[in-house]
Amino acid sequence: MDDSLFRALADPTRRKILELLTEKDRTAGEIAEQFPIAFASVSHHLGVLKAADLVATEREGQFIRYRLNTTVFQEVVRYFMTRFGGEGEKHA
Amino acid sequence: MDDSLFRALADPTRRKILELLTEKDRTAGEIAEQFPIAFASVSHHLGVLKAADLVATEREGQFIRYRLNTTVFQEVVRYFMTRFGGEGEKHA
DNA sequence: ACAATATTTAGACAATTGTATAAATGTCTA
DNA sequence: TAGACATTTATACAATTGTCTAAATATTGT
Numbered sequence: 001m002d003d004s005l006f007r008a009l010a011d012p013t014r015r016k017i018l019e020l021l022t023e024k025d026r027t028a029g030e031i032a033e034q035f036p037i038a039f040a041s042v043s044h045h046l047g048v049l050k051a052a053d054l055v056a057t058e059r060e061g062q063f064i065r066y067r068l069n070t071t072v073f074q075e076v077v078r079y080f081m082t083r084f085g086g087e088g089e090k091h092a
Numbered sequence: 093m094d095d096s097l098f099r100a101l102a103d104p105t106r107r108k109i110l111e112l113l114t115e116k117d118r119t120a121g122e123i124a125e126q127f128p129i130a131f132a133s134v135s136h137h138l139g140v141l142k143a144a145d146l147v148a149t150e151r152e153g154q155f156i157r158y159r160l161n162t163t164v165f166q167e168v169v170r171y172f173m174t175r176f177g178g179e180g181e182k183h184a
Numbered sequence: 185a186c187a188a189t190a191t192t193t194a195g196a197c198a199a200t201t202g203t204a205t206a207a208a209t210g211t212c213t214a
Numbered sequence: 215t216a217g218a219c220a221t222t223t224a225t226a227c228a229a230t231t232g233t234c235t236a237a238a239t240a241t242t243g244t
Binding site: 027028029032039040046047061062063064 | 192
């Protein structure tokens with residue numbers, strides 16, 4: 001379980017980005033316009049998320065499309081379940 | 093899902109503390125001696141964990157005993173399952 | 185090749201954070 | 215009440231982080 005993963009999740013803007021990507025894949029611009037901060041700042045957050053392997057990218061012409069890496073989320077869930085879970089959730 | 097929760101989890105020393113508490117409840121001193129940093133620094137980390145409601149305390153004479161608050165961990169798991177789970181875990 | 189659009193990278197700066205030492209608080213026992 | 219032990223709180227400081235503006239890179243269409 002990598003340190004960058006938890007640091008990436010620590011910022012509320014980044015968690016919001018992840019939730020946006022839950023609905024559907026989006027380009028960097030589509031993501032950035034959802035926030036009141038500069039595009040460059042959102043781009044920085046996207047870089048953090050990508051470094052933590054929480055998202056993956058694909059270029060589409062001039063756009064870059066972001067999508068969730070659900071595999072990593074399953075690892076997070078497993079981390080909590082195995083270490084701290086304490087038999088709690090039969091069905092999410 | 094509170095912001096303090098994720099910020100609390102972002103530090104590796106704090107995650108290590110949580111894992112120690114998985115094994116058994118421990119006093120502040122027992123926890124602190126596991127780390128190469130000053131007792132006061134560990135105490136600060138314990139305060140962060142407590143503020144995030146990840147641990148609870150009980151005074152025992154001159155000692156203060158810490159224990160995991162497993163309820164909050166179940167909330168974390170639920171957070172990830174519902175938002176990002178993507179039908180992945182039949183049995184963790 | 186040039187201009188327009190999309191996105192990232194570089195550099196600077198204020199805010200937050202992790203750590204340390206020293207002082208304060210709380211508890212026990214003589 | 216004094217002294218020892220356990221823990222926290224106060225204060226300071228260096229490191230990290232989130233944000234900004236400006237510049238750089240990449241792609242498309244003319």
